[in-house]
Amino acid sequence: MNAAHPWSTSGERPGSPQARIWRDRADALIAEGRIDGRALIGGQRVAAQDGQTLACHSPIDGRWLVDVARAQAADVDAAVRSARVAFEDGRWAHQPPAERKRVLRRFAELITQHKDELALLETLDMGKPIQYSLSVDVPAAARCIQWYAEAIDKVYDEIAPTARTALALIQREPVGVVAAIVPWNYPMIMAAWKLGPALAMGNSVVLKPSEKSPLSALRLGELALKAGLPPGVFNVVPGLGHEAGQALALHVDVDAISFTGSTRVGRQMLMYAGQSNLKRVFNELGGKSAFIVFDDVDDIARASETAASALFFNQGESCNAPSRLLVHESVADEVVARVVAQAAHHQPGDPFDPSTTMGALVDEGQTRTVLSYIEAGHQDGARCVAGGTQVLQDTGGQYVTPTVFDGVRNDMRIAQEEIFGPVLSVIRFADEAQAIALANDSAYGLQASVWSGHIDRAHRVARALKAGTVHVNQYDEDDITVPFGGVKQSGNGRDKSLHALDKYTELKTTWIRINGA
Numbered sequence: 001m002n003a004a005h006p007w008s009t010s011g012e013r014p015g016s017p018q019a020r021i022w023r024d025r026a027d028a029l030i031a032e033g034r035i036d037g038r039a040l041i042g043g044q045r046v047a048a049q050d051g052q053t054l055a056c057h058s059p060i061d062g063r064w065l066v067d068v069a070r071a072q073a074a075d076v077d078a079a080v081r082s083a084r085v086a087f088e089d090g091r092w093a094h095q096p097p098a099e100r101k102r103v104l105r106r107f108a109e110l111i112t113q114h115k116d117e118l119a120l121l122e123t124l125d126m127g128k129p130i131q132y133s134l135s136v137d138v139p140a141a142a143r144c145i146q147w148y149a150e151a152i153d154k155v156y157d158e159i160a161p162t163a164r165t166a167l168a169l170i171q172r173e174p175v176g177v178v179a180a181i182v183p184w185n186y187p188m189i190m191a192a193w194k195l196g197p198a199l200a201m202g203n204s205v206v207l208k209p210s211e212k213s214p215l216s217a218l219r220l221g222e223l224a225l226k227a228g229l230p231p232g233v234f235n236v237v238p239g240l241g242h243e244a245g246q247a248l249a250l251h252v253d254v255d256a257i258s259f260t261g262s263t264r265v266g267r268q269m270l271m272y273a274g275q276s277n278l279k280r281v282f283n284e285l286g287g288k289s290a291f292i293v294f295d296d297v298d299d300i301a302r303a304s305e306t307a308a309s310a311l312f313f314n315q316g317e318s319c320n321a322p323s324r325l326l327v328h329e330s331v332a333d334e335v336v337a338r339v340v341a342q343a344a345h346h347q348p349g350d351p352f353d354p355s356t357t358m359g360a361l362v363d364e365g366q367t368r369t370v371l372s373y374i375e376a377g378h379q380d381g382a383r384c385v386a387g388g389t390q391v392l393q394d395t396g397g398q399y400v401t402p403t404v405f406d407g408v409r410n411d412m413r414i415a416q417e418e419i420f421g422p423v424l425s426v427i428r429f430a431d432e433a434q435a436i437a438l439a440n441d442s443a444y445g446l447q448a449s450v451w452s453g454h455i456d457r458a459h460r461v462a463r464a465l466k467a468g469t470v471h472v473n474q475y476d477e478d479d480i481t482v483p484f485g486g487v488k489q490s491g492n493g494r495d496k497s498l499h500a501l502d503k504y505t506e507l508k509t510t511w512i513r514i515n516g517a
């Protein structure tokens, strides 16, 4: 681990004035002990019952941030019990929709009011550039909570068109206690995608953030309380996956698991449900999305720029990163040259510098994983045309350069397995049929993108792709109103949009006889 301020003490990298402002704020947050790593159970900040903690270090420079509660089965049980009591006594679920809306809107406002602090936590904890924590993560989390708050009193139930002799009411009811288990790449946004619809529908939630990035989730829990969410309705249990996560997923008093993470752990979620109470499981899992550029593309420069920026955004640690670039052989050389030129603009830098577009990977383990895939690419015969190296080791942080492999075959490991880092595989194709076959030759089916100037081809290919979302001539449109999720081993169920409400509600039918009708 390095001493504090590796960026500003180095003569070679003195850091911009704006970076120093953010770093000073971060220093104050840490030095004044304002980061609280305790769990949130029943409205109280509490240590793990056995007192164990996990040291939380920043991937920016390796420095210690805080010790975080290492929740075990007993802590998880306390959180689930508190969520259950809160659910059954109706302190939240039975409140008028307008009141739940008021509280969640206030929660969203508080997130916005605390944007600097939350952005700092996100950047310190998982290494992403401060400019994106501020402009993407915090606003998206706030907007998500606000949007579901607004939805609460606009979702109507149904009366079925039955015979006149009876009335059949079909009503949504909250499922009860929801376990939200989330990953580290967008800690706040992933939490918000679960919390928004689950809380809006009146459920109680136990949130298990990733051990690699638990800080913003814990702070969100406090802000929700401050907004007026009754104690016990939203609990946060930080800890390890095979300890806190497993205990939560196996708990017999949890009614639903809303999981976002790897396909490997998603499989375990299904097993945990089978081994316990058959709780419903919704899995949002990994991806290996194809970005397909045809020879009739209208704007080859924009296509190449979009492929690079979408892949390198968030250090390539995005489930929907377009990590397979499928290019028609007649335009491949030009696309590769342009993507390589773009990679130069995404070199890793100080995450606290507002001009930095690529920050640190989440931890040393992730750096090792990414480097091992780069090695596999070399061994399998792909040609590395950009990046491929670890840099800035003297900072004590975790930085890998944006990497492009050309000449990749779709059966290579770097084309089939999710790397979750800044590594792009370029695969060349000869015709439309081959492009579709290559794109679909994947265990995953999260997203895809089609670049073509011909509307018939765009529609034809979009229809043929097995993916939850297909983009045409773009990749970055995003809105809370639009469902997000995958097919095949990318999971089931959808986050975002009104469709997400289905995960957090049961349908209750009530038949009422009408005499003399």
Ligand code: NAD
Pocket: 181, 182, 183, 184, 185, 186, 190, 208, 209, 210, 211, 239, 240, 241, 242, 244, 245, 246, 247, 249, 260, 261, 262, 263, 264, 265, 266, 268, 284, 285, 286, 287, 318, 319, 320, 418, 420, 446, 484, 485, 486, 490, 491
């Ligand atoms: P992960 O599966 O390792 O961990 C996710 C969460 O599960 C963490 O909180 C972890 O502590 C917990 N966990 C791990 N092992 C567990 C176990 N045995 N029992 C219970 N809980 C356990 O994933 P990650 O490395 O944190 O995140 C990266 C993955 O998330 C990638 O595969 C990425 O594609 C995926 N992801 C998917 C989406 C989506 O919407 N589809 C969004 C973001 C990330």
